[in-house]
Amino acid sequence: MDHTERLLAGALNQLSPAEEAELETALRADPALERQYQELLASLTTLLDDLDLEAVPVPAGAEERLIARLHREQRALEASDLAPPTVPEPAPVDAPSPGNAVSRASAPRRPLWWPALPLALAAAVALVFALQPADPLQRYARTPGAVTAAIVAGGQSLGTAVRLPDGRVYMHLNTPPADDRTYQLWHIQAGTPVSLGVFGREGVLTRVLPAGATLAVSVEPPGGSSQPTTTPLFAQQI
Numbered sequence: 001m002d003h004t005e006r007l008l009a010g011a012l013n014q015l016s017p018a019e020e021a022e023l024e025t026a027l028r029a030d031p032a033l034e035r036q037y038q039e040l041l042a043s044l045t046t047l048l049d050d051l052d053l054e055a056v057p058v059p060a061g062a063e064e065r066l067i068a069r070l071h072r073e074q075r076a077l078e079a080s081d082l083a084p085p086t087v088p089e090p091a092p093v094d095a096p097s098p099g100n101a102v103s104r105a106s107a108p109r110r111p112l113w114w115p116a117l118p119l120a121l122a123a124a125v126a127l128v129f130a131l132q133p134a135d136p137l138q139r140y141a142r143t144p145g146a147v148t149a150a151i152v153a154g155g156q157s158l159g160t161a162v163r164l165p166d167g168r169v170y171m172h173l174n175t176p177p178a179d180d181r182t183y184q185l186w187h188i189q190a191g192t193p194v195s196l197g198v199f200g201r202e203g204v205l206t207r208v209l210p211a212g213a214t215l216a217v218s219v220e221p222p223g224g225s226s227q228p229t230t231t232p233l234f235a236q237q238i
Contacts, residue, residue, distance in 0.1 A: 003033070006019075011037070011145055012144050041145040136205075137172045140162040144165070146164050148162050151171075168206055171185055171204050171205075176201035180221075180222065181222070182220055182224060183219060186216045187215060188215070198223065216233075216234060218231070218232045219233070
């Protein structure tokens with residue numbers, strides 16, 4: 001596979017451990033390749049966000065069948081000797097005799113859309129992901145390149161945080177707040193809590209945050225507060 005396909009396979013967790021280690025080594029050695037990889041991850045994340053659909057039943061095995069079909073079609077194209085119609089180029093004045101030259105117009109050419117095949121595969125896989133049950137936690141956790149962390153306090157699991165490749169964080173707690181209360185997410189900056197918004201059972205998606213940001217959640221009155229009015233349920237680096 002070419003480097004674009006390898007990057008895509010890495011983003012979709014389709015590489016073997018040995019291939020993944022090889023890719024990581026290449027990314028560390030080549031800043032331009034690392035940028036391309038991050039741009040690919042961001043594109044897939046954006047695509048998933050744009051395809052934020054309602055729950056749609058998907059037949060069992062649909063994802064595997066779709067990917068297998070795309071791979072079969074790509075292999076068929078690679079093996080085909082057919083080329084799209086081309087317009088013959090005018091022969092130069094000093095062109096060699098027909099017996100000694102091969103017309104460039106007769107040479108097989110790949111369609112102009114050939115490089116888009118890996119992107120088509122990415123779009124198809126992203127569409128399959130988006131068609132899964134519309135549970136935000138599952139959807140964000142399945143985003144290529146996302147990192148999931150358990151929220152733990154006092155030995156108890158309180159919820160889950162998902163850091164997306166573009167730096168945003170999705171926060172979800174296992175238990176919804178009481179009817180007359182709301183959760184409020186805080187970014188602790190130099191010891192000062194800065195509100196990132198209120199949320200309930202649906203969770204909340206933040207703006208882009210630096211790696212290792214300390215996040216906390218408190219229980220607040222409806223609409224939230226300018227500063228925490230209760231002891232935070234947890235404070236954890238994400």
